[in-house]
Amino acid sequence: MLSWVKNRTGTFDRSAHFERLMRDSYRQAFSVAYRLTGDSVDAEDLVQEAYVRAFRFFHRYDEKLPFSSWMYRIIANAHIDLIRRRGKIRTSSLDHSGSDGQQAYEVADHTNIPGDELISSSFSEVVQAGLNQMNPEFRLAVVLADIEGLSYEEVAEIMETSVGTVRSRIHRGRVQLRNFLLKAAPESYGRYVNVL
């Protein structure tokens, strides 16, 4: 498909290599994007944007890092950009302007579902709604560790930070999720906890 940039020497085709890596990783990338956005359409946009960026910077890709990890990093950055963009649109149109960026995040991040709307949802949907409410950096760390099953060290590599920071982000993310679940779905959550 990318024959239009095909290497004339035929020794190493960068585009074909990229295409292969993409076909091997897009399902996983979509799943992470879905957990971050909580929405299929947003996840598709995010994955698409991330792969376009990845192709543009493919010459910078270091094969020491698994390609999927590199993609998670790009997805995470694209996700933050998306939230910022939406934050701006929302704050300018609804004049919800918070003095700090944090508030803009919370305003922009959708699915601020009050507890009673969650009664008809499955517990999975409630948990996803809890993820949507989480600070984006905590959310990424929690998604990578708890859902993708990566070690703290792998998460640190993706987030380009220390293991100590990852430790703290995961913990703070879980505190946010616990507080959300205690409010939104105490009964279902209680089934997962011996002592509530």
Add this chain to the structure above:
Amino acid sequence: MSCNSVKTKLSSYVDGEMSAAELQQVKRHVASCPDCYKQLEQFRGVRTSLRDLDAAPEAPSDLPDRVLRTIKSSRTNYFKFAFALAVPVLLAAMIISSRTPKPISNSDRDLTIKRQLAKDRIFDAGTDPTSGASLVHYTSFEGR
């Protein structure tokens, strides 16, 4: 180990992401502290809820093809953009270069000096209409 110190470590404890020594310390503390034990269970519950999440929806199978199309069209657009940008830039460059004085060659220089001297002569030929004195010509012509 204090309760506060233990509480910040409960997530790492649940994940087994700490040294064996630390693990033992936390284990001993929660065995004798009901409050920290309760929190530990809550974090375990959070982790299990995340692991038990229903699978995310499947990625659309045509997603890679769509990405490739976008890459291709963004490349074409890039060239279009570069061309659209190049046209006015080139035009501007041509206009500017036509206005910039060219370096004067020796033969050009002689010719200009001759012309200026001829002009001066014409000018000097006149007299001041108020005083009748012949005009003194101060020239600022740099070429002389």
